[in-house]
Amino acid sequence: MGDLAPGMPVIRLEEVSKIYTLPFGQVVALDNVSLDVEKGDFVAIMGPSGSGKSTLLNMIGCLDVPTTGRLCVNGRNIGEMTDDEITDLRLETIGFIFQQFNLIPLLTVRENIEYPYILRHRKHDTGGRANKILSKMDFDSSMLPHRPNELSGGQQQRVAIARALINDPTILLCDEPTGNLDTKTGTMVMELLKETNEYGRTIVMVTHDSNVAAYAKRIITIVDGQIQ
Amino acid sequence: MIFFDFAWRSIRLNWLRSLLAVIGIVIGVVAISSMGMLGNSLQLSVTEDLSTVGDTLVIFPHASDTLTERQFKNIERAAGQYAAIPIYAGHAERIEVGNEKGVALIYGIRPDDIPDLLEKAEGAYTQSDGSVMAGATLAEEFDLRVGSRIKAGNTSFRVAGILEEKGIGFDINPDSALVATDHWYSSYYDQDEYDQVIIRVSDLEDIEDVKEAIDKRLNRRETEVDILDTGAILEMITTAFESIAAFTTAIGGISLVVAGVSIFNVQMMSVTERIREIGIIRSIGTRRLEVMKMFMYEALILGLIGSSIGAVLSFGGGYVTSLFMLQTVKYIFLPSTLIYIPYGMVFGIITSLLSGLYPAWKAANLNPIDALRYE
Secondary structure, three states: OOOOOOOOOOEEEEEEEEEEEEOOEEEEEEEEEEEEEOOOOEEEEEOOOOOOHHHHHHHHOOOOOOOEEEEEEOOEEHHHOOHHHHHHHHHHHEEEEOOOOOOOOOOOHHHHHHHHHHHHHOOOOOOOHHHHHHHOOOOOHHHOOOOHHHOOHHHHHHHHHHHHHOOOOOEEEEEOOOOOOOHHHHHHHHHHHHHHHHOOOEEEEEOOOHHHHOOOOEEEEEEOOEEO | OHHHHHHHHHHHHOHHHHHHHHHHHHHHHHHHHHHHHHHHHHHHHHHHHEOOOOOEEEEEEOOOOOEOHHHHHHHHHHHOOOOEEEEEEEEEEEEEEOOEEEEEEEEEEOOOOHHHHOOEEEEOOOOOOOEEEEOHHHHHHOOOOOOOEEEEOOEEEEEEEEEOOOOEOOOOOHHHEEEEEHHHHHHHOOOOOEOEEEEEOOOHHHHHHHHHHHHHHHOOOOOOEEEEEHHHHHHHHHHHHHHHHHHHHHHHHHHHHHHHHHHHHHHHHHHHHOHHHHHHHHHOOOOHHHHHHHHHHHHHHHHHHHHHHHHHHHHHHHHHHHHHHOOOOOOOOOHHHHOHHHHHHHHHHHHHHHHHHHHHHHHHOOOHHHHHHOO
């Protein structure tokens, strides 16, 4: 949050490698990757399946830690943080948008959006932040008391975006955000993301769709765990 | 309390298996509580039937049939401030009341000692050789009143008084007996040695001292008398019943273990079904401990519901079994019996929490990436 010194990239990977040890041997998912993402940037990561793009995104999202190398998110070195600190960093700094939407089936639409807010502030969203975010998204608010599985894919992804934005994160991480949507809804979602980027939010997005990648300011291609 | 909401909704969503787990806890709690309650009621009812309180020493001859006058004097001396009461007992006699015939045990007690030893319900204490006191059961059986005539052996007695019901004792059991004077007994049966000596030690702290003093005086060279300490016997009986109660409660505990396994199973299912959900909430900023809390709440809710229902049912169960087995429910409402209900509840809740611990821990320590990928 306030940890980021002026001029520092919001995401910095220094010679990061990730090696998975599997029964049949070791798999190098990321091979000596160095990458800076400045505040307000919109980066698309592309590459074939198994190239390591998801690993890279998970790493930036602090869901995974480097085997070697240094990863700093929002000015903080992940290697030196406890699990609770990393979890709090995810809660306060990072918003996730997944291909599968990943809404929580037990909660209503409103509760899904509010959930990170409640985690962070220990109270309900009384300031109407969720409504404000949804109002920009052409979302039928009568759906709020419903369960996620009653919504269409496009609506679910909008809810997921609202959930990702509720804590006003510095970084938005998107894993194939349009992968499960039709073209029209996909375009709408991308327009939404573009708009939040224009407000200064940093976006890192994994996609294999070049039309989607075209929304980004910068495209990184990754092959065999290395940035090309 | 969003984690509590999570837990509650998960239980409601999977209500059938939650219900089964709850039933397990209910059975476990009922088993523990009602067994404990029944055990306690049983113990109370038995110790209440025993009239004796732990303040009596009963001295019997060891090898011979009777205690000599010399032995009695020695006992009397050893007893110090407490009165030693010599008892003639042991003869059963044919009795006749009007046309009714029967058999009764006869006691011979010094008239001065009778009020110290026995309580009368009506009439007067026996003073003369021509009168007896009748035990409560005997009086009822033969419809004896104060002033009734009763023939025992060759002697015709007037009933001077009726005794209060005494219950089963370790010293004398006069409920179905006649109490005559020592003088009559001694001359009628031509016996001048006593069958037993009773000492009431009103200050319980002195019991050991008196016992020791008698032992020293009479049993030093060779064992002449046996000393029965009713306090020690009561303690033995109480301990025996406590062991029985503990054993039955432990059997109840086994069903609680089974219930624990069921909770464990349900929680493991809940965790496994929700791996992806755990991955989601972990990735968007839920701490490990919070995930753990979420699942522990689930176990707690199951435990609380099960224990509460179990508490109500075990009161009912304890009531009914007590009614059938002991023919009374008067012991059910005593604090020492009722305490088994909260005991059972606490055990139920602890079992649920312990069973939920590993599944919750497992959920909390899932790798978020693997959990997110889980299909």
